[in-house]
Amino acid sequence: MDYIVEHQEYLEETIKRCKLKGFSQKTIKTYNHVIRKYLEYLHKNRFNLDFESVKSYLLSLNLSVNSSRLYYAGLRFFFKEILNKPFTTFEIPIKKKEKVLPKVLSQNQIRIILSNCDNIKHRLVVKFLYSSGLRLQELVNLKKSDVDVEKNIVYIRKGKGNKDRISIISDKLNMDLLKYYSQNNFKTEYIFEGRYGKYSKKSVQAILQKLAKKSNIKQRVTPHMFRHSFATHLLESGVDIRLIQKLLGHSNIDTTQIYTHVATKELSKIKNPLDFI
Numbered sequence: 001m002d003y004i005v006e007h008q009e010y011l012e013e014t015i016k017r018c019k020l021k022g023f024s025q026k027t028i029k030t031y032n033h034v035i036r037k038y039l040e041y042l043h044k045n046r047f048n049l050d051f052e053s054v055k056s057y058l059l060s061l062n063l064s065v066n067s068s069r070l071y072y073a074g075l076r077f078f079f080k081e082i083l084n085k086p087f088t089t090f091e092i093p094i095k096k097k098e099k100v101l102p103k104v105l106s107q108n109q110i111r112i113i114l115s116n117c118d119n120i121k122h123r124l125v126v127k128f129l130y131s132s133g134l135r136l137q138e139l140v141n142l143k144k145s146d147v148d149v150e151k152n153i154v155y156i157r158k159g160k161g162n163k164d165r166i167s168i169i170s171d172k173l174n175m176d177l178l179k180y181y182s183q184n185n186f187k188t189e190y191i192f193e194g195r196y197g198k199y200s201k202k203s204v205q206a207i208l209q210k211l212a213k214k215s216n217i218k219q220r221v222t223p224h225m226f227r228h229s230f231a232t233h234l235l236e237s238g239v240d241i242r243l244i245q246k247l248l249g250h251s252n253i254d255t256t257q258i259y260t261h262v263a264t265k266e267l268s269k270i271k272n273p274l275d276f277i
Contacts, residue, residue, distance in 0.1 A: 007036075007039045007043070010035065010039065010078075010082060011032060011035060011036055011039075013082050014031060014032060014035055014077075014078060014081075014082055015028060015032060017081050017082065018031060018077075022162055023162075024158075024161075024162060026137075030070065030074060031073075031074040031077055031078070033074075034070070034071050034074030034075060034078075035074055035075070035078045038054070038057050038075060038078070041053075041057050041060070042057075049083065051087055051091050051092055054075050054079070054087070054092055055092055057075075058071060058072065058075075058092075065095045065096070065097065065098045066097075066098070068094075068095045069094060069095060069097070072092075072094050072095075076092075101258070101261055101262050102224075102225075102228035102232070102258060102259065102262055103219070103222075103225050103228060104225065104228050104229045104232045104262050105217075105221070105225055105226065105229045106229075107229075107233060109215070109217060110126070110130055110226075110229065112215045112216075112217075113126060113211050113212070113215045113217070113221075114126060114127070116211060116214045116215050117211055120176055120179060120180050120183070121180065121192065122207050122211070123176055124173065124176055124177060124180055124191075124192075125139065125192065125204055125207055125208075126208070126211070126226065127170065127172065127173040127176065128142070128154075128169070128173065129223055129226035129227065129230075130226040130229060130230055131168065131169050131170040131172075131173050131230070132154050132167040132168060132169055132230070132247075133167055133226075133227045133230035133231060133247055133248050134154075134156065134167070134227065135159065135160060135223070135224070135227060136201050136204060136205075136223040136224070137159075137160075137201065138156050138159050138160075139192070139204065139223065140190070140192060140198055140199050140200065140201055140204065141157070141158070141190070141198070142154070142156075142190065142191045142192065143157075143189045143190055143191065144181075144186070144189060144190075144191055145189065146191075147169065147177065147191070149169075149174045149177065149178065152168060152169050152170070152171065152174065153166050153167065153168060153169065154166070154167050154168070154169050156249065159249050160249060161249075161251070163249055165246065165247075165249045166247075167247045168247065177191075192204075204223055205222070205223065208221045208222065208223060209221065227248070228259070228262075230247075231244050231247075231248055231256070231259045232259050232262050232263050234247075235259050235260065235263045236263045236264070236265040241253070241256055241257070241259075241260070242256075244256055244259070
């Protein structure tokens with residue numbers, strides 16, 4: 001079979017299988033990219049569709065650990081679902097996850113950021129991220145109908161892994177939200193609108209960078225840092241970790257456990273041995 005035709009059929013079948021399994025558009029796009037690059041690598045180097053070519057391809061990539069694991073997942077899906085040749089980490093080893101502690105903003109830093117935020121829409125961006133633990137994609141997907149100001153809850157529809165969940169919002173957010181609603185004529189169903197529809201992720205990132213600079217915070221401030229701060233500060237205030245797990249939408253409690261390593265309130269109660277000397 002002609003190379004281009006054969007490989008195009010593989011890619012089309014991959015997309016179909018991903019859709020049937022209910023994968024997100026982002027996952028489908030990623031898997032399609034990974035598999036297309038792998039097939040191009042095979043053609044260029046005259047390799048066969050086998051485990052050895054996967055090893056060779058992964059070794060040829062200059063990727064971070066997380067990106068390498070993503071490529072691994074895409075290729076494992078391709079071999080299992082399309083080629084019916086599943087492999088395990090025994091046949092093809094996978095890079096170990098990096099154990100990096102989440103970067104957390106202090107409550108004082110968040111207070112300063114909010115005090116430097118004159119734009120009500122930008123202030124709501126920060127408040128939603130911090131008071132609900134939303135991911136960036138979840139924030140821009142948020143619709144007015146997803147927020148219940150009477151119960152102080154927000155419904156996250158089709159979050160990571162296509163899962164729905166409920167999180168909390170603050171009274172302080174509610175006051176700004178009602179004011180924001182009264183001042184704007186919405187063209188869409190989304191809370192955050194841009195010029196051409198819902199707000200872009202790049203716009204949110206730019207807002208946070210600008211506010212960080214204005215607040216004299218030297219480190220790069222990202223949307224996910226507010227999610228990390230939400231979880232860490234809840235943990236430090238005594239909220240049960242399993243409840244935090246539900247608010248964040250983690251499938252595994254081990255993912256949530258990482259915040260126990262950055263919570264410092266209990267550490268401040270420890271008497272340092274040097275102080276006894």
